[in-house]
Amino acid sequence: MGRGLHVAVVGATGAVGQQMLKTLEDRNFEMDTLTLLSSKRSAGTKVTFKGQELTVQEASPESFEGVNIALFSAGGSVSQALAPEAVKRGAIVIDNTSAFRMDENTPLVVPEVNEADLHEHNGIIANPNCSTIQMVAALEPIRKAYGLNKVIVSTYQAVSGAGNEAVKELYSQTQAILNQEEIEPEIMPVKGDKKHYQIAFNAIPQIDKFQDNGYTFEEMKMINETKKIMHMPDLQVAATCVRLPIQTGHSESVYIEVDRDDATVEDMKTLLKEAPGVTLQDDPSQQLYPMPADAVGKNDVFVGRIRKDLDRANGFHLWVVSDNLLKGAAWNSVQIAESLKKLNLV
Amino acid sequence: MGRGLHVAVVGATGAVGQQMLKTLEDRNFEMDTLTLLSSKRSAGTKVTFKGQELTVQEASPESFEGVNIALFSAGGSVSQALAPEAVKRGAIVIDNTSAFRMDENTPLVVPEVNEADLHEHNGIIANPNCSTIQMVAALEPIRKAYGLNKVIVSTYQAVSGAGNEAVKELYSQTQAILNQEEIEPEIMPVKGDKKHYQIAFNAIPQIDKFQDNGYTFEEMKMINETKKIMHMPDLQVAATCVRLPIQTGHSESVYIEVDRDDATVEDMKTLLKEAPGVTLQDDPSQQLYPMPADAVGKNDVFVGRIRKDLDRANGFHLWVVSDNLLKGAAWNSVQIAESLKKLNLV
Numbered sequence: 001m002g003r004g005l006h007v008a009v010v011g012a013t014g015a016v017g018q019q020m021l022k023t024l025e026d027r028n029f030e031m032d033t034l035t036l037l038s039s040k041r042s043a044g045t046k047v048t049f050k051g052q053e054l055t056v057q058e059a060s061p062e063s064f065e066g067v068n069i070a071l072f073s074a075g076g077s078v079s080q081a082l083a084p085e086a087v088k089r090g091a092i093v094i095d096n097t098s099a100f101r102m103d104e105n106t107p108l109v110v111p112e113v114n115e116a117d118l119h120e121h122n123g124i125i126a127n128p129n130c131s132t133i134q135m136v137a138a139l140e141p142i143r144k145a146y147g148l149n150k151v152i153v154s155t156y157q158a159v160s161g162a163g164n165e166a167v168k169e170l171y172s173q174t175q176a177i178l179n180q181e182e183i184e185p186e187i188m189p190v191k192g193d194k195k196h197y198q199i200a201f202n203a204i205p206q207i208d209k210f211q212d213n214g215y216t217f218e219e220m221k222m223i224n225e226t227k228k229i230m231h232m233p234d235l236q237v238a239a240t241c242v243r244l245p246i247q248t249g250h251s252e253s254v255y256i257e258v259d260r261d262d263a264t265v266e267d268m269k270t271l272l273k274e275a276p277g278v279t280l281q282d283d284p285s286q287q288l289y290p291m292p293a294d295a296v297g298k299n300d301v302f303v304g305r306i307r308k309d310l311d312r313a314n315g316f317h318l319w320v321v322s323d324n325l326l327k328g329a330a331w332n333s334v335q336i337a338e339s340l341k342k343l344n345l346v
Numbered sequence: 347m348g349r350g351l352h353v354a355v356v357g358a359t360g361a362v363g364q365q366m367l368k369t370l371e372d373r374n375f376e377m378d379t380l381t382l383l384s385s386k387r388s389a390g391t392k393v394t395f396k397g398q399e400l401t402v403q404e405a406s407p408e409s410f411e412g413v414n415i416a417l418f419s420a421g422g423s424v425s426q427a428l429a430p431e432a433v434k435r436g437a438i439v440i441d442n443t444s445a446f447r448m449d450e451n452t453p454l455v456v457p458e459v460n461e462a463d464l465h466e467h468n469g470i471i472a473n474p475n476c477s478t479i480q481m482v483a484a485l486e487p488i489r490k491a492y493g494l495n496k497v498i499v500s501t502y503q504a505v506s507g508a509g510n511e512a513v514k515e516l517y518s519q520t521q522a523i524l525n526q527e528e529i530e531p532e533i534m535p536v537k538g539d540k541k542h543y544q545i546a547f548n549a550i551p552q553i554d555k556f557q558d559n560g561y562t563f564e565e566m567k568m569i570n571e572t573k574k575i576m577h578m579p580d581l582q583v584a585a586t587c588v589r590l591p592i593q594t595g596h597s598e599s600v601y602i603e604v605d606r607d608d609a610t611v612e613d614m615k616t617l618l619k620e621a622p623g624v625t626l627q628d629d630p631s632q633q634l635y636p637m638p639a640d641a642v643g644k645n646d647v648f649v650g651r652i653r654k655d656l657d658r659a660n661g662f663h664l665w666v667v668s669d670n671l672l673k674g675a676a677w678n679s680v681q682i683a684e685s686l687k688k689l690n691l692v
Contacts, residue, residue, distance in 0.1 A: 150657075152498055152601050154500035154586075154599035156502070156549045156588065156590070171524065174520060174524065175524055178517065178520065178521055178524070189633075193633060194632075194633060195632075195633045197633075197637060197639070198637075198639050201591065201592050201593050201639065202592060202595075202637055202638055202639040203502045203590065203592060203595075203597045203637060203638055203667075204637060205597070205599075205635050205636075205637070205650070205651050205665045206633060206635065210630035210631070210633075213653070213656075214611065214630055214651070214652070214653040214654075215653060215656075223656065236657035236658070237656075237657075238601065238655055238656065238657070238661070238663060240500075240599040240651065240663055240665065242502065242597070242599065244502070244549065244590060244591075245547065245590075245591050245592070246547050246548060246549060246591070247547050249548075249549075251549045251551070251588070253500035253551075253586040253588065253599075255498050255584065255601075265560065284556035284560055285556070286540075286541075287535075287539060287540060287541045287543075287552060287556075289551050289552065290551075291543060291544075291548055291549060291550060291551070292548055292549055293543070293544050293547065293548040304551070305551050305560070305586065306560070307559070307560040307561060308560075309584055310559075310561075310569065310583075310584065311496075311582035311583075311584070312582070315584070317584060317586055319551045319586065321549075
């Protein structure tokens with residue numbers, strides 16, 4: 001019976017939307033009705049879900065009549081316009097865009113970290129930025145055991161975070177360079193920004209547009225969202241976000257300072273081995289460490305290269321990798337839906 | 347007349363050796379004789395230098411008779427065996443391997459930082475690790491003005507740092523993946539290590555082998571060499587080194603803490619704009635920042651994305667990019683040779 005749930009996926013044809021459908025299928029998420037919504041441009045697309053062919057419909061306020069859970073991943077402006085309409089009609093919105101993340105009435109949730117925040121929602125629950133999710137999932141078990149006061153992260157981000165067009169550009173540009181043909185960058189680093197640069201065989205230190213303070217929006221998202229999710233407004237967080245020629249799988253080089261001076265690398269490994277949603281991959285003697293190519297298609301956050309800082313007793317270095325489309329987006333959204341069910345909030 | 351200098355290049359057919367020849371040519375380095383040396387395997391290769399065809403010879407102790415400057419870049423074991431032989435015969439060795447870098451009687455030199463150390467040599471001068479060179483060239487002007495007490499760096503390193511074979515593997519593996527063919531990694535991350543991983547469209551957090559403390563040799567090189575070159579044994583330095591699917595051009599996300607609390611981003615830009623060997627590329631409003639694809643073939647170190655840390659008044663973030671084969675290797679070596687001439691040490 002699926003408890004009579006009616007689920008809608010908004011942005012069903014996008015990179016994250018496709019992974020949401022796959023995740024709902026893989027998790028055998030119980031529901032009675034699934035409605036697939038998109039922009040006018042993609043409406044009419046046929047999508048197979050559990051062997052059944054579904055037609056994607058153009059999203060409108062009326063699309064949400066009778067919907068219990070609406071998973072949004074169609075860009076911030078769509079969420080701004082339609083999420084309130086869905087809520088008005090009784091749906092709980094799980095929004096994968098940045099539209100409501102820093103709204104003080106909107107919980108921003110990574111279930112392994114702050115599932116309890118779901119109790120306080122007003123209809124919209126925000127799914128954090130992909131880079132933030134995997135980092136806080138790795139840091140929360142450490143914070144619980146040793147406290148946490150400083151985080152400095154440098155990211156190694158895949159192009160699929162910028163959507164299917166970006167993936168297409170990576171591959172066609174890579175082939176053109178291998179063929180020694182001229183290239184004409186059109187998408188990366190930010191489709192809506194003024195200039196576009198080569199992403200194949202290159203590193204671009206810009207994700208999202210720049211703010212006036214010299215940080216990019218992506219960097220500020222990591223900083224602000226981490227503080228909000230972890231309920232640590234005074235946590236020191238700094239981020240440098242870099243786009244790389246990788247299809248899927250974000251990596252992060254993370255330096256942290258904990259509150260205690262007596263933590264050891266072995267303690268931290270034991271802790272992370274047992275942490276929910278985390279897989280420890282850390283054995284230098286076997287060259288075992290996380291890599292994006294290994295993380296693709298998996299829901300967990302992979303942590304390795306754990307080292308004690310050579311100067312500060314409370315300093316540690318970690319390497320954190322996850323599939324940015326799954327734990328970074330689709331899986332975390334579906335996981336929030338599962339938590340809502342578990343907590344009888346839907 | 348070229349002041350009668352006889353120059354030898356050891357490892358003339360390698361990735362760095364080729365760039366050394368190009369750099370000697372580009373700089374119009376004055377010399378009378380150029381001897382090209384290599385392993386037995388590459389001996390006999392013909393190389394064109396300034397329009398003349400030269401034949402690469404197998405390196406032996408006797409090869410260095412009459413040589414004034416020997417530029418070594420043929421691996422640590424070749425330097426261990428032959429550099430002392432060259433010195434015995436009166437040559438000054440500029441060694442691009444790690445063989446003598448931490449030897450206390452061997453100066454480790456980046457001319458913009460510690461050219462004066464050349465006065466103390468005992469025949470061998472070490473060229474630092476590529477990742478170290480570009481970082482200290484960017485940090486030295488800052489240290490001079492504001493002091494420096496902490497450095498945390500995460501690197502984004504190109505495969506050409508691992509030689510021509512690694513570049514070949516990147517390209518052939520990339521093409522295989524685009525063709526949806528099976529791949530069989532054989533070189534990366536470290537040819538002589540037990541396991542090999544996909545480098546195309548991936549990130550590998552291992553450069554060089556692991557030490558017992560969980561850091562790689564590459565990371566420890568950055569840590570130890572930075573302290574030595576800057577004459578700051580107590581400087582706090584931490585490094586995480588990552589190999590990426592980029593042919594040439596290393597990038598670094600660098601966090602620093604200076605001694606003073608009153609430094610501004612504008613001050614730092616002014617400083618770096620005038621620093622020798624550094625090009626400032628920093629204008630977020632124009633999406634201007636350094637990228638490896640732009641740095642290839644250039645001798646300078648490019649610095650951008652300079653931001654003040656949002657929590658610590660003495661904290662700054664920088665993005666530092668340079669051609670790892672040029673300033674990271676060949677150009678720094680030739681620059682040392684130019685400094686030796688300028689200081690009348692050869």
